[in-house]
Amino acid sequence: MKSNIDRSEKVFQGVLAFSAIIIVVLLLAVFLTLAVASLPSVKVFGLKFFFGTTWDVSAEKFGALPFLVGTLLTSFLSLLISIPFSISISIFLGEYFKEGPVSTFLRSSIEVLAGIPSVIYGLWGLFLLVPLVRSLENIFGVTPHGVGILASALILAIMIIPFSASIGREVVTLVPSDLKEAAYSLGATRFEVIKNIILPYARSGIFAGILLALGRAIGETMAVTMLIGNSNFLPTGIFSPANTMASVIANEFAEATGITASSLIYIGLVLFLVTTIVNIIGIYVIRKISLTASKEVT
């Protein structure tokens, strides 16, 4: 009887530990698979891969610079567009309207926005944003592609607002009220309190939220694939069609073989490493903030 329980106990502990360790193994396996499968391409192109501007499947000449530039342009442009909105939402929900029907409405809308599948953002973008961008291009007198970096950045901005906004809201609520009250008692207006107390105090948290949003923007695939125009040349401006690291994989991997597939996996490896680093820094900053916040409370 006793030994039976002991055995079940051991099995139980074993199962728990096994499934925890499987996560670590899974992640290592993901990394190793990418590393091994990209090896043929790494051997041929090495670091020059990142400076080459031609991506020619038939000539088997691969340089990823157009995609790196495409990813950087779309993701930073989308951050730039989204920051005023996400900070406004953070202040709105964390300071002006902490509770009440208006705040509940806004908060649940943001949550719904985060839940909409990216392929639907892409579909909507194709039928609303692309014509919009096209008319903008007509005004500026550039070739009216419609699809391209600007359209992708716009859709990305909409998609990442919920991420930075929800973290921003949390850090804005964490600002100690005695600090704010001290400023009010000196005669500061609410705007001055926000500008001089809340934003500086919540700075690192807002930064972390933006970092996590950046990680999201870099890795986002479907919506961008549908809106970026699938062009393998170095983008010449924000209106030009391009490809990001994620979208080129989505567009070409299914038909790729040999060195082409390996080069695409090389891009995937870089994508994996970049998003991992960005996410780890973001999480680290957030953890540090919540640690100091919990210390101040106790």
Next chain:
Amino acid sequence: MEGQLKKRIFKDRLFKYLVILFAFISILPLLLILYYITRNGIAVINWEFLTELPKPFGEAGGGIFNAIIGTFFLIVLSSVLSIPFGISAGIYLSEKSEGKIAHMVRLCVVVLQGTPSIVIGIVVYMWFVVPFKGFSALSGGIALSVMMLPVIIKTTEETLKLMPYTLKEASLALGVPYYKTILKVILPTGLSGILTGILLSVARITGETAPLLFTAFGNQFMNYNIFKPMDSLPYRIFYYAMSPYPEWHSFAWGASFILVAVVLGFNLIARGIAIKWKVQF
């Protein structure tokens, strides 16, 4: 002095209105998306659309029955694969929360959650599509289960951590073995939280397209065999949206309407469970 004060008050007002304006502009896309989906989607949805297979281009009519069934299959497959591992890894993290392994696992969960879905698609392609020489619903389910795991693990861990220690002590003091305490006392108490996590993760993967591109692929025919390529709603939307035919575009809207309804439905149920069954201590 007076003017200075007025200026400050004016700035204060202006800033407040700007914040309100920007906050509400950011939900404008949501309203527009929902409006577009409803307007364009409802128009195509009828019984035929829900119960028939896609017809080749040129023939009128047809539906997305195979995609609906495929999405259902993929959800079931990925849930079966990820829920057991996710819950037991979550229990591990909440029980051994300070151990070295736990910290490492936690880091891996965060990294896995941030991994772009397209990368997971590539990796699962290398693991299951290349060796078996063909796209399959099973590989799609595996790719999606990898995406579900982090959410399930995190919510399980956080739910169980909220359980009061007295609950566990009471059970152990009655002589109940440790594993039974966890399985029969702690887990049932935290069931609503865990269920919420599972539903949220299902909502997350239902709309995922990128990992399916190279795994489950798509299939315009009906298929119940999980070792063969299978269609799914997001894939069908992508396929129809990128086609040049207006009729297929309207099909994409119809499929989008169903997909959004399903995803939001999962989210709502999850929220309902979280509110209604919340265990208070």
